Amino acid sequence: MPPTLLATLGGAYYTSDAVFTAEQSNIFESMWFCAVRSGDLANPGQFKKVLIGRESVLIVRGRDDVLRAFLNVCRHRGATLCTEPEGQVRRNLRCPYHAWTYALDGKLVAAPNIASLTNSAGEGIDRYRYGLIPVALTEWLGYAWVCLADDPPSFTDTVVGEVTRRLGDPAAIDHYGIDELRVGHRVVYDVAANWKLIVENFMECYHCATIHPELTGVLPEFGRGYAAQYFVGHGAEFGSEIAGFTIDGTAGFDTLPGVTPAQDRRYFAITVRPTVFINLVPDHIIFHRMYPMAPDRTVVECDWLYTPDVVSEGRDVSRSVELFDRVNQQDFDACERTQPAMSSRAYRNGGVLVPAEHHIAEFHQWVVSRVGDAR
Numbered sequence: 457m458p459p460t461l462l463a464t465l466g467g468a469y470y471t472s473d474a475v476f477t478a479e480q481s482n483i484f485e486s487m488w489f490c491a492v493r494s495g496d497l498a499n500p501g502q503f504k505k506v507l508i509g510r511e512s513v514l515i516v517r518g519r520d521d522v523l524r525a526f527l528n529v530c531r532h533r534g535a536t537l538c539t540e541p542e543g544q545v546r547r548n549l550r551c552p553y554h555a556w557t558y559a560l561d562g563k564l565v566a567a568p569n570i571a572s573l574t575n576s577a578g579e580g581i582d583r584y585r586y587g588l589i590p591v592a593l594t595e596w597l598g599y600a601w602v603c604l605a606d607d608p609p610s611f612t613d614t615v616v617g618e619v620t621r622r623l624g625d626p627a628a629i630d631h632y633g634i635d636e637l638r639v640g641h642r643v644v645y646d647v648a649a650n651w652k653l654i655v656e657n658f659m660e661c662y663h664c665a666t667i668h669p670e671l672t673g674v675l676p677e678f679g680r681g682y683a684a685q686y687f688v689g690h691g692a693e694f695g696s697e698i699a700g701f702t703i704d705g706t707a708g709f710d711t712l713p714g715v716t717p718a719q720d721r722r723y724f725a726i727t728v729r730p731t732v733f734i735n736l737v738p739d740h741i742i743f744h745r746m747y748p749m750a751p752d753r754t755v756v757e758c759d760w761l762y763t764p765d766v767v768s769e770g771r772d773v774s775r776s777v778e779l780f781d782r783v784n785q786q787d788f789d790a791c792e793r794t795q796p797a798m799s800s801r802a803y804r805n806g807g808v809l810v811p812a813e814h815h816i817a818e819f820h821q822w823v824v825s826r827v828g829d830a831r
Contacts, residue, residue, distance in 0.1 A: 460691045461810065463815045467803035469823070470650040470795065476751040478827035483730050485509035488615050490732045490745050492600050493639060493759060494523060494605045497796040501560065503549070503612055504542040507747060508604060513591055514538055515600055516549070523595065524589035525602045531564065532556045549588075563722075564590035579625045597734075598635035599743075600763075605721070615728055622726045624689030629726075629734075634741055637761035643781060645756040649791035650798070651731065651748040654756065655819065657787050658725070658733050658744075659685050662812045673699050674705055675723055682814045689734075691722030701737040702775035703782070709739040709766055713809050729822070736781065740766075740773075741763040743781050752795055758784060 469475050491506045492515050503516040505528055512528035512535065529538050548565060550557045553749050557566040564583040588813035592603045594611050601615060620626045647654065657663070661683035664672050672679040675692040684692045694701070698710035702725065711720055715738050724736040735742035740760040760777050797803050809816055 461808040464806040464809055464816075465652070465820050465823065466797040466806045467800065469655060470798035472753050473751060475827060476748070479748070479823075480509035480554055481511075482535060482826045483823075484748065485511065487592070487605075487609065487730055488601045488603045489730070490599050490728070491515055491525070491602045494595055494600050494635075494640065495521060499544065501545045502543075502546070503538060503545065505538055505540070506602075507749070508602065511604055512536065513604070514549075514588075515593070516560055519563075522561075523593060523600050524561065525591035525600070526562050526594040527591060529589065530554075530556050531586045531588065531722055532567070558588050562590055592711070596635070596741075598637065599745075603785045604687060617733070618728045619726055622685065622688065623724065628689075628719070629736070631716055631719060632712055632736055632741060633714050634743075634761065635803070636764070637712075637741060638764050638767040640740070640762040640767045641760040641777045643758050643777075643784070645706075645758065645784060645788055647754045647756055647788045647791060648752060649754060649788070649795040650747050650751055652752045652819075652823065653791045653794055653798075654746060654754055654788070655727060655730075656816050657791055659683060659727055659816055659819065660813045661686075662810060663790065667790060668783055670703060671783050674701060674779065676780070679816050683812075685727065686812065686815055691719065691724040694723070700739065700776070702781060703778040704775060706775065708737075708776050709762065711738045711765075712740075712763065727819075729819075740776055749794060754786070756788070 459825065485508065486826060489508050491508065491513065497504060497515060497517045498517045500521065501515050505514045506515060506825045513653055514521060514526045514528040517523055528537050530551040532551065532554055535551055537549055537551050540553065548557045548559055553567055559565045562721065564587045571583065592608045593743050598613065601611070616626070619629050661678045664678040665681065668678070672732065674694060676695045677692050684690050695705070697802050698705040700706055702708050720738050726734040731746035731748070733744035743759045743761060745757045746754055760773060762773060766773065
């Protein structure tokens with residue numbers, strides 16, 4: 457094969473149940489996974505259920521205002537504790553099967569005839585030992601990131617390190633004040649494609665001139681085929697006649713307070729393995745979280761984040777939302793067109809990466825290093 461063309465993963469990596477099971481175990485259930493926007497659980501007793509790999513994880517705001525994560529499983533007989541996707545409880549979490557009841561910090565606080573329950577030594581039940589199973593949780597950029605591993609990897613080395621390697625400066629993302637922003641709009645997409653196809657699509661811009669006329673209108677350099685992610689520290693510059701990151705190129709909102717002159721009028725894209733995309737523009741942030749559901753299905757939740765005043769005053773965000781919503785729909789349509797061909801004998805040994813896509817090869821190598829030849 458000529459050196460300008462590199463081999464991709466074979467089609468089975470996008471269709472195989474065995475590969476997907478290996479990914480659930482060795483990627484989603486062993487790495488830091490961005491689960492929920494912290495502000496969505498602002499009040500004590502608010503909870504949200506999130507599927508991470510094969511595990512249902514419960515994120516809940518405690519009465520002490522601390523976010524915690526637990527496996528969503530009752531310690532008695534294994535019933536699902538919270539069956540609704542999200543909600544609000546007054547004081548406790550109560551299993552609907554046998555009424556075992558847990559405090560918001562996971563401690564077992566009540567059960568039928570609990571006074572008579574003893575262990576094999578005749579001792580009263582240990583309410584923490586039989587409390588909910590905790591899951592590691594860290595808050596960063598205004599999101600709760602959880603890790604199911606018994607010994608979680610370093611958050612600084614992995615998650616923060618991914619952002620630093622893309623931007624070239626560990627402080628660069630801090631200028632955007634993402635943790636202080638508010639969700640101005642959210643769209644949930646149900647995409648009939650493998651999660652890796654979505655990652656690969658986001659990482660390259662070889663397709664931009666073909667399917668993203670609105671995006672290349674705002675960011676003309678994308679029409680040449682090289683994505684911003686191809687270069688460390690590079691942000692794609694707005695066109696000379698473009699005033700803002702909006703569907704028609706008109707001005708958006710005031711520049712975020714901490715954004716530097718070097719970051720103004722530029723778009724930065726970041727992939728945080730395994731399932732997060734962060735898009736930085738001067739006046740708002742577009743934050744994607746993926747939830748791989750099956751080899752051929754991925755739910756993508758996309759938040760548009762703005763300063764608190766933009767959200768509280770109900771200002772019109774539709775022009776900035778429409779731009780990237782169109783980009784998302786165009787990308788996801790392309791991924792859905794690609795997914796069926798992953799089962800074709802024509803793609804049994806994969807395809808090729810052209811020079812503008814060579815950085816995707818490192819992503820493929822990383823996938824193989826995590827799951828091996830699980831096909």
